[in-house]
Amino acid sequence: MTASDTDTSDNDSAGPSAGEGPPSRLHTFFRDPRWALAMVRATVLEAAHPQIGAALIENSTFVAHPWRRLRNTFQSTQRMVGSDAQAREREAARLNRMHARLRGTDTKNRPYDATDPAARAWVVATLFESSVTMFRLSGQPLEQDFVEELYAEFKAMLAAMGDDPGHLPETLPEFWQYFDRMVATELENTEAMRVILYRLFEHLPAPPLLSGLPTLWAAARATAAPVVGAIAVASLPEPFRRRAGLPEIPGAQTLMQGAYLSIGLVRFLPESWIDPENIINLLSLTPGSDNPQARTVAALQSRIERAAALIRLLLPLPEPREPAARATTVSPAAAAYRRETEDFFRQVLDQTGNGTLDWPDLAAMARELSSRLDLDEPEETRLYQAFADWWQELQAALDTDGDGSVSAEEYAAGAPAMAGPALIRVAEVLFDVTDKDGNGHIDPDEYRTLFRTAFHRDTDTADGNGVVYTRGAFVKEFMTFMAGRQRTTPFDPLLAEA
Structure with a gap:
């Protein structure tokens, strides 16, 4: 799920009708660059749910293959919020088949099932709540009518998956009570949540197209990973941070609000520059691809590598010391x-x-x-x-x-x-x-x-x-x-x- 702009003048309908186009609010949210931060927040809240966290940690490829997972999630979301009703139905059926294969027991011998209606309702709840929070943290709170319409559309998406929308509260005031209760009593400091906050970004592999620049990627990751992690923690509900024992980093709240405000300004750039499909496709391209973008970036990679080789010739690094000899030698x-x-x-x-x-x-x-x-x-x-x-x-x-x-x-x-x-x-x-x-x-x-x-x-x-x-x-x-x-x-x- 992703989001985009808040311009409510595009479509004033309260939600999708049978056989009509995509949910109006979801469709307009889809390309907002702030949703990158909101998506991280929603994913952390999902992973803190015991059933969802167990399914993620045992079955998901988000640790070893995060860029591939990102692309697949984006494509799935495109289908679910797109205007093609048949594509939405096919994608919902595909997701249901995939979820039906994800079941087992966690490390505490508790069963998990990705088709559990309450767990799937929580996924939708985190996406809706993170959408609203995204604008609040950006200094752009939403009108009450807009929030109610958005909530109706998220419930409609739950129904499109074949689940009873009644697994989410009927009214918006009841939803906030439900959300606070889940945060206070149901969420846990799961392994999946810890991996997302403390391992994923620190060990994030380079996207395929940048795999030939390990030093540059490692330097960028070392700088950005702690910042992204701190922003994600600071954006979580305070009662859950306290109950889960998450650290309070001085200045993290200011950093988090500044990040949401700064990224919010990006949406005023030319649309082709920030189009998420273009960005994700670029990150997913492989150097050997016949795509023109891949050839351009591969040529840039080659120049950077030649420059790095020249620097190593001019400023040779000290010779590495030979490791101590082992008792047994290996050919x-x-x-x-x-x-x-x-x-x-x-x-x-x-x-x-x-x-x-x-x-x-x-x-x-x-x-x-x-x-x-x-x-x-x-x-x-x-x-x-x-x-x-x-x-x-x-x-x-x-x-x-x-x-x-x-x-x-x-x-x-x-x-x-x-x-x-x-x-x-x-x-x-x-x-x-x-x-x-x-x-x-x-x-x-x-x-x-x-x-x-x-x-x-x-x-x-x-x-x-x-x-x-x-x-x-x-x-x-x-x-x-x-x-x-x-x-x-x-x-x-x-x-x-x-």
């Missing part, structure tokens, strides 16, 4: 293999970033691929089932200590066993769902849908319409990639990059 080939397997494990297999390979990691792969291809039933279920079968195969082959997960050490010792029959089935199902027209090969348009770029390889077959990707070539390349034997493939930006 260069073995050390290189170890590094490669650890990188592949961390970047590709461990999608949730918890340090082990579990079913949620493979489910996250299926979820990403289903989203890329915009799959409906039954294709989506076929893909999930193929990944579930592969997980059973991996457990049997690699989980040597029987703890229900695969460690990096277990993977390194048994990596060749990954390329079994179940993985072949994953590749075959992925080919089938990508081959939309069922003609037995992946053409350039279908290739771009999956990889978000044009062909960057010589395929082994061509027909009268140009280059195509045959089933055999696709399955072979997917297998070599997922077994960790070939990293220079299109699958890197699909599953490995942040």
Whole structure:
């Protein structure tokens, strides 16, 4: 969910009617740059809910792949607030299928279920309340009528997901009582909340297009992360900050209000400069993409890297000291293999970033691929089932200590066993769902849908319409990639990059 301007002259309707366009207030809020801060605040409040926090920490890729998660969330929100009623219905159905797969128990052995109506109502509540708070902290409080209309539209969005809007209070005064009660009694200092506040921004990986500038990114992150964290904490309701034991940083309230005021001024810049779709697409581009923006930034990266190399020549750094010799020596080939397997494990297999390979990691792969291809039933279920079968195969082959997960050490010792029959089935199902027209090969348009770029390889077959990707070539390349034997493939930006 995102927001935009408060100009109420665009549309005075109180909410969407059946079959009409998007919720008027939500649509006008969608592109306000202040919503970036409000979204962080809402996400923290969501993560503090025990059920939502458990679902996030066990299933989400927001730690290991935050930029990909941002793009997917933005695209989902676009569909939910867009004018296409059919697109809204399809997206609501997709989200419901995704939520139905997210259930389990937390570290306190309490069950969680992403389809729980009360938990989903809390998600909508945090988005609405953070929208209103966004304007209040910016020195631009909303009129009561506007707030009531906005509340009606958020309730309508809950109804669009198939939930009874009655899970939120009927009137606005009752909502504020409900919100205060939730903050005072239901929210907890969850692990997911702590990760968002204290780990996510401090360890935020560079977006794909800036991955070649690690020093520059590390310096920018070290400067910005503490500021963003302090602003997020300061914006939370004071009773919850006190109950959760969150630190009171001197000057944080002033910093937070100044941030909201300053970012609010950004909305007066030319729209093309601050359009969130343009910004997110730019952050998500990979250096090898055929997109003109990617080529421009890649050229800039190359110049910066050459300048950095020149500086290192003129001002050489001290030679690093050799580490103390170990009792046992490892051959260069073995050390290189170890590094490669650890990188592949961390970047590709461990999608949730918890340090082990579990079913949620493979489910996250299926979820990403289903989203890329915009799959409906039954294709989506076929893909999930193929990944579930592969997980059973991996457990049997690699989980040597029987703890229900695969460690990096277990993977390194048994990596060749990954390329079994179940993985072949994953590749075959992925080919089938990508081959939309069922003609037995992946053409350039279908290739771009999956990889978000044009062909960057010589395929082994061509027909009268140009280059195509045959089933055999696709399955072979997917297998070599997922077994960790070939990293220079299109699958890197699909599953490995942040």
